[in-house]
Amino acid sequence: MRVLGLDIGSRSVDAVWVADGRIADWAVADSGYDPRAAAAAFVERGAHDVLVSTGYGRHAARERFGGRVVTEITAYGVGASALFPHAATVLDIGGQDTKVIALGADGKVVNFEMNDKCAAGTGKFLEVMARALGYSLEEMGEAALRGEGGLAISSMCTVFAESEVVGLVHRGEDRARIARGLHDSIAARTLAMLTRVGARGPLVFAGGVAKNPAMVSAVRAGFAGGVEVPDEAQIVGAYGAALGALRG
Amino acid sequence: MSEQPVDYHLMWADLGLDLAAHDALLGAVGQLYNGTFLSQQNRPAGMGYLDFVMSEVHGLRIKELNDFRATGGKVVGTFCLYVPEEIIRAAGAWSVGLCAGAEFGYDKVEQIMPRNTCALIKSFMGFKLTSVCPYIESADLVIGETTCDGKKKAYELLGELHNVWVMELPQMKRDVDQAAWKAEIRELVAKMEELTGNAIGAESLAAAIKEVNGKRRALQRIAAARAADPAPISGKDSLLATQVAFYDDVPRFTQSMNTLADELDARVAAGEGVSAKGAKRILITGTPMALPNWKLHDIVEKAGAVVVGEEMCTGSRYYEDLVAEDGTTLDEMIDAVAKRYLGINCACFTPNSDRLADIVRLAKDLNADGVINCSLQFCGLYEMECKTVENAVRAAGLPALSITTDYSGEDAGQLSTRIEAFLEML
Numbered sequence: 001m002r003v004l005g006l007d008i009g010s011r012s013v014d015a016v017w018v019a020d021g022r023i024a025d026w027a028v029a030d031s032g033y034d035p036r037a038a039a040a041a042f043v044e045r046g047a048h049d050v051l052v053s054t055g056y057g058r059h060a061a062r063e064r065f066g067g068r069v070v071t072e073i074t075a076y077g078v079g080a081s082a083l084f085p086h087a088a089t090v091l092d093i094g095g096q097d098t099k100v101i102a103l104g105a106d107g108k109v110v111n112f113e114m115n116d117k118c119a120a121g122t123g124k125f126l127e128v129m130a131r132a133l134g135y136s137l138e139e140m141g142e143a144a145l146r147g148e149g150g151l152a153i154s155s156m157c158t159v160f161a162e163s164e165v166v167g168l169v170h171r172g173e174d175r176a177r178i179a180r181g182l183h184d185s186i187a188a189r190t191l192a193m194l195t196r197v198g199a200r201g202p203l204v205f206a207g208g209v210a211k212n213p214a215m216v217s218a219v220r221a222g223f224a225g226g227v228e229v230p231d232e233a234q235i236v237g238a239y240g241a242a243l244g245a246l247r248g
Numbered sequence: 249m250s251e252q253p254v255d256y257h258l259m260w261a262d263l264g265l266d267l268a269a270h271d272a273l274l275g276a277v278g279q280l281y282n283g284t285f286l287s288q289q290n291r292p293a294g295m296g297y298l299d300f301v302m303s304e305v306h307g308l309r310i311k312e313l314n315d316f317r318a319t320g321g322k323v324v325g326t327f328c329l330y331v332p333e334e335i336i337r338a339a340g341a342w343s344v345g346l347c348a349g350a351e352f353g354y355d356k357v358e359q360i361m362p363r364n365t366c367a368l369i370k371s372f373m374g375f376k377l378t379s380v381c382p383y384i385e386s387a388d389l390v391i392g393e394t395t396c397d398g399k400k401k402a403y404e405l406l407g408e409l410h411n412v413w414v415m416e417l418p419q420m421k422r423d424v425d426q427a428a429w430k431a432e433i434r435e436l437v438a439k440m441e442e443l444t445g446n447a448i449g450a451e452s453l454a455a456a457i458k459e460v461n462g463k464r465r466a467l468q469r470i471a472a473a474r475a476a477d478p479a480p481i482s483g484k485d486s487l488l489a490t491q492v493a494f495y496d497d498v499p500r501f502t503q504s505m506n507t508l509a510d511e512l513d514a515r516v517a518a519g520e521g522v523s524a525k526g527a528k529r530i531l532i533t534g535t536p537m538a539l540p541n542w543k544l545h546d547i548v549e550k551a552g553a554v555v556v557g558e559e560m561c562t563g564s565r566y567y568e569d570l571v572a573e574d575g576t577t578l579d580e581m582i583d584a585v586a587k588r589y590l591g592i593n594c595a596c597f598t599p600n601s602d603r604l605a606d607i608v609r610l611a612k613d614l615n616a617d618g619v620i621n622c623s624l625q626f627c628g629l630y631e632m633e634c635k636t637v638e639n640a641v642r643a644a645g646l647p648a649l650s651i652t653t654d655y656s657g658e659d660a661g662q663l664s665t666r667i668e669a670f671l672e673m674l
Contacts, residue, residue: 056661073669097662109673111647114666 004048005242007072007235008035008057011095011123011208014235015042018242026235031095036060054241056096070244072237073101073112078247079240080204081107084228089199091190091219092237093209095123098190102197111197120156121186123208128158129182132165133175137212140179144214147180156189180214187218194223201225206236256307259314263385270380273352274306277540284542288482288549290522292515294508295485301492305539309495310382316342317386322444325387326494327372328395329561329592330417332433332585334571336391337456337498338448339440344383345494346372346390349538351655353378360405366626367654368538369402376409383495384410389443391436393417395596396629413439419596430586437582450578457571457581463493463502467567469509474556475614478521479529480512483555484545485522490562491539528553528671531611533637534622535630536561541655544622544663551668556614559607565592568606595629603633604640611646617674618647620667625654647674 002024007014013035017025025047029038035057043051043065051067054075062069072092080090081103090101096119102111119125130140144150151173155161161182168178194203203223209215210233220227230236260270281302285295301309313323322341326333327348336343351367353374361373375381384390392403392414403414415432418425437448446452470489473480489505515521530553532544537560545555558564571588575581593603611619619641623630634650641648649670653659 056665059664071665071669071672073665074672109669112666112669112673114662114669 001050001246002048003050003052003242003245004042005075005238005240005245006039006042006051006053006055006061007075007237007241008039008053008055008061009072009095009208009237010056012234013038013042013055013057014238016235016238016242017047018239018246021243021246023239026232026238028234036064039065050245052241052245054237068245070241073099073114074109075237075240075244076206077101077103077107077109077240078244079236079238080206080230082240082243083230083236084202084204087202087204087228088225089194089197089201089203091194091203091205091210092207093122093186093190093205093215094207095119098122098193099207100190100193100197100199102199113193113197115193119158121189125156125158125161125186126182126209126212128162129165129179132162133169133179135175135179141183141212141214143176144179144183145217147174147176147178149177150180150182150184151177153178153181153185156185183212183214183218186215187222190219191222199223199225201227203227204236205229206233208234210234254307256311259311260306260382263310263314263382264379265382265385266379269378270306270382273350273380277350278303280540280542284484284546285488288484288522290520291485292481292508292511292522294504294511295481295488297504297508298485298488298492301496302488305495306382309497310386312497313342313344313383313386317388322388323386324440324443325384325390326392327368327390327399328393329566330393330395330589330594331391331415332436332589334453334456334460334585335433335436335440335448337459338453339437339444340446340452341388341440341444343494344387345491345538346384346387347375347381347539348372349491349541349655352380361402364626365398365402366535366624368536368624368627369398371538371655373402373406376406387411389413389439391415395594396627398626417596418590420598421590426586426590429590430583433582433586433589448578450576450581453578453581453585454573454575457573457575457585459498459502461570461573463498463505464567464570466502466505466509467493470505470512471557471564471567473509473512473516476516476521477529477615478519478523478525478527479554479556480515480521481508482522482545482549483530483532483558484542484549487537487542487545487555487558487562490558490566491537493566494562495539523549523552523554528674529556529615529617530554530671531557531559531607531614531616531619532563532622533559533607533619535624535627538562543653543655543657543660544620544651544667547660547664547667548620548671551664551671553671556616557610559603559610561594564606564610565594595627595633600633604637607637608640608644611641611644616646618649618670620670621648621650623650623652625652 053061058069356377572584
């Protein structure tokens, strides 16, 4: 049986085809202004027997394509524990939310925390800050790794933090140090969330933001316990959704 | 129940409502009601009564209030279950809950109050400032209470626009507090006697106690039936029953709820329910859900679970305890009223460990699989108790999820994700 796991998020639509319990193929597309079209393109490949959707657009996807739905919290839990069987906690920083998921001994979700309605400290936040600094996302991550002595950014609100960054830029501060400060402050907020669920290692850091080496390094520096980052951090949700269908 | 819908615009105009804004509000609530309630499967037939009440919530019921006032009767509006309905009724007046469950007129509210005020307070001020609540406009007196700082100051602002009387609720439960609360109730007795011109005596208070206890007993019967699997009534419909209890004519409501409870008992005996046997069962605890706030129940039940209880002011806190009926003198009865009301476990009290015990007991009695603890944003009291509640629930071996939200729909996506993930976890 071939299962298609679709993770329809705010920034990207991720697809994983699982056959015989293993990843047969995967693909990622920008959500853009029409995530349904991006999802439809994957579904229309017709390379699956069963479809499971997760992510922000899961219900819309079920209405249009049928199949099943699962929340990204359960999907990330299943995906991360399949990749790292000893995983105790999952951190998923996506386009517009951050989730911390505590796993039991059997890899099942036992507790989770998710940010409220604002997108503070998520992928969207990093995009806005990169623009304010005149960097691409990749450039900002590299600059943050270079920047020595991050400048403190006190606000995690996207709008306020952007004004703070603009203020620092106008004062002639080093862009790399601003970038470093931004990553450090997101990491501090994320670590506080991890503490709230009583997170233990090994921690699997997944989601689009885990592709940013500066964020990975900041989380590693602050978390007492091993941190694992999947090779394709973005598709863990789609993979978990597909695997969940196989497990019933 | 006439066939032709009656046009109430003249009555609303006489009350001073802003007709255009009020039409918009009623339209929105009607649509919300249809989508939330009428789309449910296997509803008990007895819910027809509440459907009718809701279809006439600003119509026939307001007409009843106004007809009552035309004969010299007094209507008293309240926002909180600490205001003893027994005393109001013993003076021959009627008590009605006031509108506070929808986001309306916030632009005007934020001109006089901070933005970071809880939705309940913003809502009642918004309804008043935009003249869309026929209940407050029909109220000869509004009785407030000092349950939190926000309300306390809001009543000062409301007092500039309406006749308001505020009761001082103690926030500890020692003997001195009991005595202070009893004195406060005596003040209310005097205030009600002055408002209505009717003396409150042992006979009238005994009758009012019996009557209001009867209403609470009917709601207790509905609550008890929800322990069955499958649940014979949805959480939404049960919540609605408690919400309507604040507004409706007491004897008629009591009778209708007893009829509904009879039907639920028969359903339980026959093993019939609103959801499949084995559906995930949720107890909700937290801040009150004033009409028409059905947001959380709707999300939980549309995700396939069933809400089996509410430990909240629009739930068990409203109907669980009765006023003792064995008093013979007026003083004994006032004492019994004071005891019953000060026994309610709201987060405004310190310490408030009895609330934790209530939550755990209800979760067990109702066979809940998990507890969702919901606070209105900026309600410092309930938000502060979140962790304590979570810990108590987990210590009792049940999963807990805490949510902070308001009346807006903007977080519906995130809420669904969290609630569905919680249900998947159970």
